[in-house]
Amino acid sequence: MHFLTPLTPLYAALVKARAAAYEQGLLRARELPVSVVSVGNLTFGGTGKTPTVIALVRDLVRRKRRPAVLTRGYGRTGTSPLVVLGPGSDFGVERAGDEPLEMAARLPGVPIVIDADRVRGGTEAVRLGADVLVLDDGFQHLRVARDLDLLLLDAGDPWGGGALPPSGRLREPQSAIARASAVLVTKVPPDATAVIGRIGEEVARLAGPIPLLAARMVASRVRTPGGWQAPEVLVGRRVLAFAGIGRPEGFADLLAESGAEVVATRWYRDHHRYRASDLDRVVSEAADHDAVAVTTTKDAVKLPPDAEVWVAEAEMRPEAGDWNALWRLLPGETL
Numbered sequence: 001m002h003f004l005t006p007l008t009p010l011y012a013a014l015v016k017a018r019a020a021a022y023e024q025g026l027l028r029a030r031e032l033p034v035s036v037v038s039v040g041n042l043t044f045g046g047t048g049k050t051p052t053v054i055a056l057v058r059d060l061v062r063r064k065r066r067p068a069v070l071t072r073g074y075g076r077t078g079t080s081p082l083v084v085l086g087p088g089s090d091f092g093v094e095r096a097g098d099e100p101l102e103m104a105a106r107l108p109g110v111p112i113v114i115d116a117d118r119v120r121g122g123t124e125a126v127r128l129g130a131d132v133l134v135l136d137d138g139f140q141h142l143r144v145a146r147d148l149d150l151l152l153l154d155a156g157d158p159w160g161g162g163a164l165p166p167s168g169r170l171r172e173p174q175s176a177i178a179r180a181s182a183v184l185v186t187k188v189p190p191d192a193t194a195v196i197g198r199i200g201e202e203v204a205r206l207a208g209p210i211p212l213l214a215a216r217m218v219a220s221r222v223r224t225p226g227g228w229q230a231p232e233v234l235v236g237r238r239v240l241a242f243a244g245i246g247r248p249e250g251f252a253d254l255l256a257e258s259g260a261e262v263v264a265t266r267w268y269r270d271h272h273r274y275r276a277s278d279l280d281r282v283v284s285e286a287a288d289h290d291a292v293a294v295t296t297t298k299d300a301v302k303l304p305p306d307a308e309v310w311v312a313e314a315e316m317r318p319e320a321g322d323w324n325a326l327w328r329l330l331p332g333e334t335l
Contacts, residue, residue, distance in 0.1 A: 039138060053136050055315070074097050080115075084100055084104040156253075244274075
């Protein structure tokens with residue numbers, strides 16, 4: 001038993017009390033003057049929030065909306081608001097954080113507003129012309145009112161071990177699903193019917209008849225020394241997968257499903273800042289296995305541009321559910 005386990009009931013009580021304070025109006029969520037879409041999860045890390053945010057923002061752009069992303073910028077230095085616009089922005093990972101830089105590179109022209117104070121960040125995004133805000137990792141950020149609360153559950157570990165820290169990975173009790181507008185099951189396997197069905201039964205028990213969607217994570221393209229290529233370049237390729245993300249096993253699964261032979265893995269803590277010695281070790285180990293080292297786009301923003309590694313870009317692909325049901329929950333959206 002972990003020495004902090006006796007504190008789990010206290011942690012659970014505090015989390016429930018905070019949520020209840022907002023529900024009963026003792027604490028007030030701040031309204032912003034445009035629509036707000038929140039993307040979040042019940043567990044710590046690894047559910048695919050960033051690819052989901054990217055997919056939703058791209059869909060909003062296709063619908064002629066003007067989205068901006070509000071994100072905390074985990075691990076960055078400084079507390080002042082920071083706006084990152086596209087891959088040409090010259091902010092380093094220390095100032096912006098790895099996930100905001102990844103989103104900026106993949107969403108050129110969309111403001112990525114980095115601020116721990118999401119109300120202040122949202123106000124800045126509206127000033128820049130946004131008419132809809134996508135709140136990254138927002139399920140527990142109750143200070144901002146939202147029109148659509150999308151909760152992500154990882155198909156491989158939807159309930160985080162069924163316990164709060166330190167025994168499990170839940171950020172709050174499963175009953176919190178009742179706050180969600182819709183649930184997205186991410187990282188579903190190719191034959192997902194049974195998995196979606198089991199999770200759907202539990203969601204219905206806890207939250208009632210809310211929309212249930214499912215999506216796969218697939219490799220959309222791969223950056224090699226010769227530039228970006230189609231994901232088929234992975235077929236039959238021996239690879240060493242390395243990453244510093246939540247639940248990195250999902251990245252190895254993505255590579256295997258893309259046809260790669262994953263011969264070794266090296267995992268680091270989420271948001272790991274790579275040293276030259278880390279990179280040397282990974283490249284050397286890959287060579288020992290007659291393989292290439294492959295990492296994620298989130299990790300790539302923390303590596304030198306000339307690093308001798310491949311980068312696999314993950315994309316969310318809808319698998320099941322009525323995706324238009326999401327936008328029907330958003331004021332002013334026509335289908």
